[in-house]
Amino acid sequence: MxxxxxxxxxxxxxxxxxxxxxxxxxxxxxxxxxxxxxxxxxxxxxxxxxxxxxxxxxxxxxxxxxxxxxxxxxxxFDGTPLRPDDPYDRARMRLWTRQLDEGLHAASATISACIAFRYQFTEGKTDAQIRETLNGYIDPAKRARMSENVLEGVRSSYFRAAILRVRRMLDDMEARLQAGPWLAGGTYSLADIAVTPYVTRVDHLQLGGQIAARPHLADWYARIRARPSYDLALTQHFLPDFVSLMAEKGAAHRDEVEAVMAG
Ligand SMILES: N[C@@H](CCC(=O)N[C@@H](CS)C(=O)NCC(=O)O)C(=O)O
Incomplete structure (x- = not known):
């Protein structure tokens, strides 16, 4: 089971x-x-x-x-292998998956919280309820980061660095995809899977222009979204309230974020 x-x-x-x-x-x-x-x-x-x-x-x-x-x-599980056979390609695949735990996931979560999700923590809540939620984070570094992100929004001291980290992901993907259709080796792999949600988040936060500006990335994203797995694993689970909050607040902050991306 x-x-x-x-x-x-x-x-x-x-x-x-x-x-x-x-x-x-x-x-x-x-x-x-x-x-x-x-x-x-x-x-x-x-x-x-x-x-x-x-x-x-x-x-x-x-x-x-x-x-x-x-x-x-x-x-x-049986099915198409998701890790390249070639040891060098497999090493490259792990570099993509590993970077998420080395700051990229936290950067994406910071941008999402500062721009949009902070309102889910604060609206209709008393200060004491907000504090209680934020104090619930087990990891002290995450607790400090999320507290500032939720309370300060785009004024959080974590915000700018987070945008630049996500920009680096987009740049790294564009550079890599110039050499071939997938991120690690000649076939779709766990590397492509790992970054798909983070590129989608960029899109949901109304920063699709950053994807369109990178033609190889844009082509990869179109191919990724055309796979049945994207519909099954992502689209069918999208929560309309979350998507519309990201769309509304993302549009409101787009110029600010684009300015940091351009800097
Ligand atoms: N390194 C972990 C990170 C997991 C993680 O941070 N999950 C988030 C959602 S994407 C979560 O559960 N957040 C709620 C919380 O931290 O309380 C993994 O890759 O599984």
């Missing part, structure tokens, strides 16, 4: 749903409401002590960390 503890709009969950869709693997879902802090409930912390989604439970055994989960999925 295969169970996935996930969240519809979480980038890390999207990565894992993509890998499962590419493998044609069915799963039973347990949806966690991150704003209601389901991820911090004691029963969930037994599965994932980091208090984050996703968690894959395969025949009763939990696997955590989306990059680790995706390699596990590729090893355990």
């Amino acid at each position: 295969l169970e996935l503890y996930h969240n519809a709009m979480s980038t890390c969950s999207q990565k894992v749903r993509l890998a499962l869709a590419e493998k044609g693997q069915g799963w039973e879902g347990h949806h966690l409401n991150l704003r209601a802090r389901d991820q911090h409930r004691p029963e969930y912390l037994k599965l994932n002590p980091n208090g984050v989604v996703p968690t894959l439970v395969h025949d009763g055994r939990a696997v955590i960390e989306s990059a680790v989960i995706n390699e596990y999925i590729d090893q355990v």
Whole structure:
């Protein structure tokens, strides 16, 4: 039995749903409401002590960390391989997946929170309720970052560096995709899967101009969205409230973000 503890709009969950869709693997879902802090409930912390989604439970055994989960999925389930055979290409694939845990995921989360998601934490909430939610983050670095991002929005001291980090991802992808259709080797791989949610987030935040300005990236993104896995793993799970909040607030802040991107 295969169970996935996930969240519809979480980038890390999207990565894992993509890998499962590419493998044609069915799963039973347990949806966690991150704003209601389901991820911090004691029963969930037994599965994932980091208090984050996703968690894959395969025949009763939990696997955590989306990059680790995706390699596990590729090893355990039949279907088209998602890791290149060639050791050099596989190393390059891991460089793409690894950078998410080395700042890129945090940068994307910062931009999303500063521009849009902060309103989900603050609207209709008392100061005490907002504090309680922010104090709930288990990782102290994340707690500090999210507190400032939610309270200060685009004035957060984390905002500018986060935009520049995401710009670097877009530039790195454009440079790599000039040499071939996929990020690591000659075939679609976990590298392409890993960054798909983050490029989608750029798009949702009304920064699609940054994708269009990079022709190889734009072509890759069109091919990625045409894959059945994108519909199954992402589009079918998009929450209209989240998408419209990102569209509204993203448009309001677009000039500001574009100015940092251009700087
Ligand atoms: N390195 C982890 C990061 C997981 C992560 O940060 N998940 C986010 C959603 S994308 C989450 O659960 N956030 C809620 C929280 O931190 O309380 C992974 O790749 O699985």
